[in-house]
Amino acid sequence: MGPSGSGKSTLLHVAALLDPPSSGSVWLDGTCLSAADGTGLDDDARSLFRLRRLGFVHQTYPMVVALTPLENVMLPAEYAGMDRAAARTRAVDLLARVGLASHANRDVRTLSGGERQRVAIARALVNRPVAVFADEPTAALDTTTGAQVLDLLFAESRASGAALVLATHDPTVAARADHLLRLSGGRLG
Amino acid sequence: MNALRLAWKSLVRSPQRTLLTSLGLANAVIGGLTFYGFTHDTYWGLSEAFARAGNGHVQIADAAWFDAPAPEQHRTERTKLEAARTALAADPAIHDRLLASAVRRNVVGMLVVEGRSGIFLGEGTEPTAEPKLAPLAHSVAGTLLDAANPIGILLGAPLAARLGVQPGGTVTAMVTTDQGLTNAMDLTVLGTTMTGAQELDRAYAALPLDTALSLVDGTTADLLVLALVDTADTDSVLAATRRVLADPAFAGLDARPWYRRADYYIAVKALYDRIFGVFQGLMVLVTVLSLSHALAAVVAERRAEIAMLRVVGLRRRDVAAIFLAEGALLGVLGCAAGAVGAIGLSQLVTSLGGIPMPPPPGFSAGYPAHIRLDAVGFVVVLSATFAAAVIASALPAWRATRGELSRGLMGLAVLLALAPALISPAHAADALENALGPLPPADRRCEVDVSVQDGTATMGWRVATQGTDTLAISTTLAVGHRQAVLASAGATWFQTETMAKAMRVGLAQRMMGQLSAADVIDPRLVAGWVVTAAPDRGAAGVIAATARPGAGLAFARAEFDVAATGLLTASRFYAPSGSLLRSATYSFSEGRLVAVSVRDTGHANAVTLSLGPPTCTSSPLNLAPETLMITALTLLGRTP
Incomplete structure (x- = not known):
């Protein structure tokens, strides 16, 4: 956690391989994934790594509006090579776990912000990632919905065995973390 | 899920756009x-x-005859051509396709009738074959050649008129024989005709081959012509x-197809082929430009x-493949x-009898044009x-x-507000000096159109300010995908037409992309700044400010350069660490802000905002998040 402008989102994006670091490097399990000097994985390999091993939940929860919630969750699985039937089974299961089984085939445009964020959580977990990155996941939600989404995010990440790396400026959200890192002025305190 | x-699902999602784009391609x-x-059809008509017209589809003559400047020196014995005809007619590959054939001998000389004379270009042919060789030939008066009248002659109507003869009359033909002597023969005029070529008709004559010889x-003839049942068998x-x-x-004999002998056809085809090539090239260019523009808008929307x-993990080529597939599907x-x-x-054109066309140059009759489509045309045009x-x-x-990635994800392409300072720019300095200067009254709204250029992408917004509130709606995004932003009561609300309700965007969050431009151009956010240093009123200098704790600004410190006129000239925004994050310059025209150029550290492109003239009215808007899109659409003069 940290105040606005402290670099939370930047750090999260670098760690999630969305942006390259301007200095330093990103390592996982002894492998250099991204580094300021250009070493590490190339862009395609970083994309595949994100696809297969990372999940990302963003505050604006964008969706492919041409697809149903079910298809939105299936999308990363199919691109990761899972066959369509298995991807559907996995997506149906995840949507049920986030309480959206009855919304699986609705138009995503009719979903509320909280519902869309829950779809985004299911999508982030569909490929059984080793880590889920969440950048202010409740920022655009009201307090009640935000709390429900957080419960879900923590529970499902834990159930999936994925580490949850969450950026927030809200102390009440930060209080739920097992480990808390504070950022200030671009530095970890 | 493949691209x-x-x-396909994206196209189905936007049926109106898909329909319009497809219709554009269909028009092409x-x-x-x-x-x-x-x-x-023109080629077909010419062929x-x-x-x-008696020229046949295949012509056979001495090889030198075809291209010689004096072909009469390369004639062939009539018996040799007739032997060739017999052999050709017996060939199974030719026999069934052969409609008619004739040996021809051209004769040039003078026709004389009672003191009148005229040069003639005579065509000696076989009258029995003519009806099939030249089915389009017709007589203006009298009859065509007739085997029963071997000493008859057919004249071009203008030539007959010049000589003053009618069918049944007699003309004297004077020629130079093959031996170089002069010979004359009286011939009966069987009739007059029009070949369609005006110049030729003034000298045209046809007579039986035996008579010509x-x-x-x-004993020599010029050529043997073969007319086929179907031109396609040439x-x-x-x-x-x-x-x-x-x-x-x-x-010594050689054969040439009609399309090597028809000079007019060759010239017209060369011309039309070039025109068609240019036309098709332009059509492809227009298609590329218009469709590219349409798809670029789609990319901007999405x-x-x-x-x-x-972010999910699709590679660049995976994403590119989706848009290429959209283009391909639209193409199909x-x-x-x-x-x-x-x-x-x-x-339809065929059912109406064709499009009436005027006579081509040198011809005396027009023709009905049709749209003659074939497989080659479909392949060429559809593939192009x-x-x-x-x-x-x-x-x-x-x-x-x-x-x-992060910029795209966060870049909601939002321009928040163009503040009172845009309407009264001199206020900027005062506003900063006083932390919060006078704002337009809440019962009065001012509007301005803004064009935001980010690299090669341009996006338009209409912005209304009212008291401390600002409402902006995109003007360049497609209907159904427009975005609206409301900055009200210290919060920012965002909604697209595809969203059921507005989404609250906390100012405390670091918003990337153009959204942060609001910090630069909206002096109302000075409410969040504490001015720490400023030049004297009326003097040029730098106003230094720090972010008020809890104001939710994305920057910790800012500097505003103001001129002695009070106009803002430049600004710089800094992170808590002191590093420069953003700089902006401001351009005024006659005291009105007309452009702002914003550059973020680390980004190659500057974002340029071009502002139109503001207009103010005393009809306030209902600026509530619950009715954000409805109000925003009202701003565009539309009902939702």
Whole structure:
């Protein structure tokens, strides 16, 4: 956690391989994934790594509006090579776990912000990632919905065995973390 | 999920856009096929006009005769040509395709009638073959050549008029014989005709081959012509003819197809082919530009969606493939619709009897033009249009993959507000000096149109300010995908037409992309700044400010350069660490802010905002998040 402008989102994006670091490097399990000097994985390999091993939940929860919630969750699985039937089974299961089984085939445009964020959580977990990155996941939600989404995010990440790396400026959200890192002025305190 | 399926779903999601884009492509196909069909019909008409006017589809003569400047020196014995005809007619590859044949001898001389005279270009032919060789020939008066009247002659109508003869009259033909002597013969005028070529008709004459040879006292002929049942068989019969002529008995003879002999056809085809090529090229160019523009708008609309796909883990080529697939699918839809339309148009023209055309240069009669479509035309036009669709989608597809992930994800493309300072720019300095200066009254709203250029992408907004509130709505995004932003009561609300309700965007969050431009250009946010240093009123200098704790600003410190006039000239925004994050420059015209250029550290492109003149009215808007999109659309003069 940290105040606005402290670099939370930047750090999260670098760690999630969305942006390259301007200095330093990103390592996982002894492998250099991204580094300021250009070493590490190339862009395609970083994309595949994100696809297969990372999940990302963003505050604006964008969706492919041409697809149903079910298809939105299936999308990363199919691109990761899972066959369509298995991807559907996995997506149906995840949507049920986030309480959206009855919304699986609705138009995503009719979903509320909280519902869309829950779809985004299911999508982030569909490929059984080793880590889920969440950048202010409740920022655009009201307090009640935000709390429900957080419960879900923590529970499902834990159930999936994925580490949850969450950026927030809200102390009440930060209080739920097992480990808390504070950022200030671009530095970890 | 493959790119094609995703692309198809995207097209289905936006049926109106898909329909309009496909219709644009269909128009290109219809235009291309219509032009092709028209030129093809012209070629067909010219070919038939040549081959069915007695010239035949295949001509056989001494090899030197065809291109010699004086072909009369390379004539062939009539018996040799007739032997060749017999051999050709017996060939199974030719026999069934042969409609008629005739040996021809050209005769040039003078016709004399009671003191009047005129040069004639005579064509000695076989009257029995003429009806099939020249089915389009007709007599203006009298009859055509007749085997029963071997000493008859057919004259071009203008030549007969010049000589003052009528059918049944007599003319004296004077020629130079093959031996170089002068010979004359009285011939009965059987009739007059019009070949269609005005210049030729002034000297045209036709007479039986035997009569022509008697006249010139010769045994040689110019050529043997073969008329075919179907013009399309020309090449196969030509090949068979050359095979037959390879016999030593026919040594020296060569065969030429009609399309090598019809000078007018060759000239017109060369011209039309070039015009069609240019037309088709322009059509492809227009298609590429218009479709590329349409798809670029789609890419702009789906910026966040594209960024999400990349964040999820799709590679650049995976994303590009989706847009290429969209272009390809639009190409298929447009080509299919265009092909159907072109066929329908062709049939309509045919049912109406063709399009009346004036006589071509040098001809005396017009003709009905049709749209003659064939497989080649479809292949050429459809493949060109499909290729244009794919090429047009390539650039947007490439662009779709170039944006920075985080910027694309966060870049909600929002321009928040153009503050009172835009309307009264001198207020900027005061506003900063006083932390919060006077704002327009809440019962009065001011509007301004803003064009935001980010690299090569341009986006338009209409912005209304009212008291401390600001409402902005995109003006360049497609209907159904427009975005609206409301900055009200210390919070920011965002909504697109696809969203059921507005989304609250906390100011405390670090918003990237153009949203942060609000910090630069909206001096109302000075409410969040504490001015720590400022020049004297009326003096140029730098206003230094720090972010008020809890104000939710994305920057910790800022500097505003003001001129002695009070106009803002530049600003710089810093992170808590002290590093420069953003700088901006301001341009005024007659005291009105007209442009702001914003550059973020680390980004190559500056974002330029061009502002139109503000207008103010005393009809306030209802600026509530619950009715954000409705109010925003009202700003555009539309009802939702």
